[in-house]
Amino acid sequence: KNEVEQSPQNLTAQEGEFITINCSYSVGISALHWLQQHPGGGIVSLFMLSSGKKKHGRLIATINIQEKHSSLHITASHPRDSAVYICAVPSLIQGAQKLVFGQGTRLTINP
Amino acid sequence: EPEVTQTPSHQVTQMGQEVILRCVPISNHLYFYWYRQILGQKVEFLVSFYNNEISEKSEIFDDQFSVERPDGSNFTLKIRSTKLEDSAMYFCASSPDRVGGYTFGSGTRLTVV
Numbered sequence: 001k002n003e004v005e006q007s008p009q010n011l012t013a014q015e016g017e018f019i020t021i022n023c024s025y026s027v028g029i030s031a032l033h034w035l036q037q038h039p040g041g042g043i044v045s046l047f048m049l050s051s052g053k054k055k056h057g058r059l060i061a062t063i064n065i066q067e068k069h070s071s072l073h074i075t076a077s078h079p080r081d082s083a084v085y086i087c088a089v090p091s092l093i094q095g096a097q098k099l100v101f102g103q104g105t106r107l108t109i110n111p
Numbered sequence: 112e113p114e115v116t117q118t119p120s121h122q123v124t125q126m127g128q129e130v131i132l133r134c135v136p137i138s139n140h141l142y143f144y145w146y147r148q149i150l151g152q153k154v155e156f157l158v159s160f161y162n163n164e165i166s167e168k169s170e171i172f173d174d175q176f177s178v179e180r181p182d183g184s185n186f187t188l189k190i191r192s193t194k195l196e197d198s199a200m201y202f203c204a205s206s207p208d209r210v211g212g213y214t215f216g217s218g219t220r221l222t223v224v
């Protein structure tokens with residue numbers, strides 16, 4: 001069973017700061033998901049990555065498969081980035097993958 | 112961009128009543144899932160569905176729960192006799208293949224009173 005741990009659990013920063021959220025998992029995987037959960041509760045998929053680095057706008061996700069570790073970075077953070085960021089890893093089962101979720105990192109960006 | 116649509120967005124029900132949560136997955140996706148998130152807790156897996164049958168279900172998914180894809184577009188989760196502890200946000204998701212990217216719906220907040 002894969003265990004997923006995120007740090008920090010809560011993060012408050014000022015607008016413009018560089019943000020890093022970390023995710024560690026216990027069992028080797030083929031890919032890792034970063035998700036964003038808005039205050040209203042909806043979940044949006046940000047990245048799925050299996051190696052190296054991916055970038056989308058001000059968001060950058062990296063993964064080190066050997067270390068079983070991934071990071072999500074936000075450059076030039078903005079109050080609208082305030083949300084819960086969740087990493088999730090697949091647990092492949094017969095017929096489909098299911099995701100095992102971390103507990104999330106609540107990010108608050110103050111203006 | 113294609114979306115997974117869930118209805119209703121919020122449902123309040125009396126304990127012991129049946130509820131049906133509805134989802135319309137992305138049309139060319141083949142794998143469908145239900146997850147739930149109790150307030151303040153992690154998102155947890157309920158069930159996966161592929162080729163018109165359940166692929167896997169968690170220990171949470173007991174006989175009170177069922178899923179159906181009645182018409183090739185809708186994907187429903189039924190809770191037969193709701194309990195207070197069923198109060199949670201329920202998310203539907205779909206993926207195009209076994210290892211592909213997920214698309215989540217915006218969730219249904221179920222409150223059992």
